[in-house]
Amino acid sequence: ALPISKAYAGEKADDIQRHEQAVTEAWSELQNSSNGRRQLLLDTVEKFRFFKMVRDLMLWMDDVNLQIDAQENPRDVSSADLVIKNHQSIRAEVDARADSFDTCIEMGRALLEKNHYASDKISEKLVQLQDRRKETNDKWKEKMDWLQIVMEVLMFGRDANVAEAWLSSQEPIVRSAELGNNVDEVENLSKRHEAFQKSAASWEERFISLEKLTTLEEQERRRRSEEH
Secondary structure, eight states, X not given: OHHHXXXXXXXXXXXXXXXXXXXXXXXXXXXXXXXXXXXXXXXXXXXXXXXXXXXXXXXXXXXXXXXXXXXOOOOSHHHHHHHHHHHHHHXXXXXXXXXXXXXXXXXXXHHHHTTOTTHHHHHHHHHHHHHHHHHHHHHHHHHHHHHHHHHHHHHHHHHHHHHHHHHHHHHHHHHOOOOOSSHHHHHHHHHHHHHHHHHHHHHHHXXXXXXXXXXXXXXXXXXXXXXX
């Protein structure tokens, strides 16, 4: 444009120079606006990608909570064992998602560090995700603790019933007034009594374990102690 401006005189040269400057400034402004728009679009893509990760994890945790709530209350040792195994499989599923949570949380923090234009909403989503994750983990642990207590109580009931049945079966031997009418009968009675004593010795540990307080009973004892 310089040779052209030299070919004119006075106002024409000034007009051309002003026009060149205006065009240059407009081009620079357009480039800046384009770059700003591009960055805004990239930031928006990252925002929605983060929001989607949060939404997917929240929906997944809703499903986990439903699974925990849907578990049946065990009625015997066998069903308690099945429920506990199912509950442990939920824990394995939760642990398998740890990397997804870490990735999502790291992404949210990275967006906050770069002062993303949606920082307030991102921060809110991040807090919601971490709170829900803690609630889900706490809920799983509380249910596991409860299931273990139920299993302990059911096992106690089962063992107590078996012990009671054994005691009933041995009572006639212990309470028998029969002493025998001859040597052979007395020896047979002695053998039966020796067999009973051996059997009773093998049951001793079971009876000792039945005398121990269950976790539920221990908790109730502690609670009453604290009240007084």
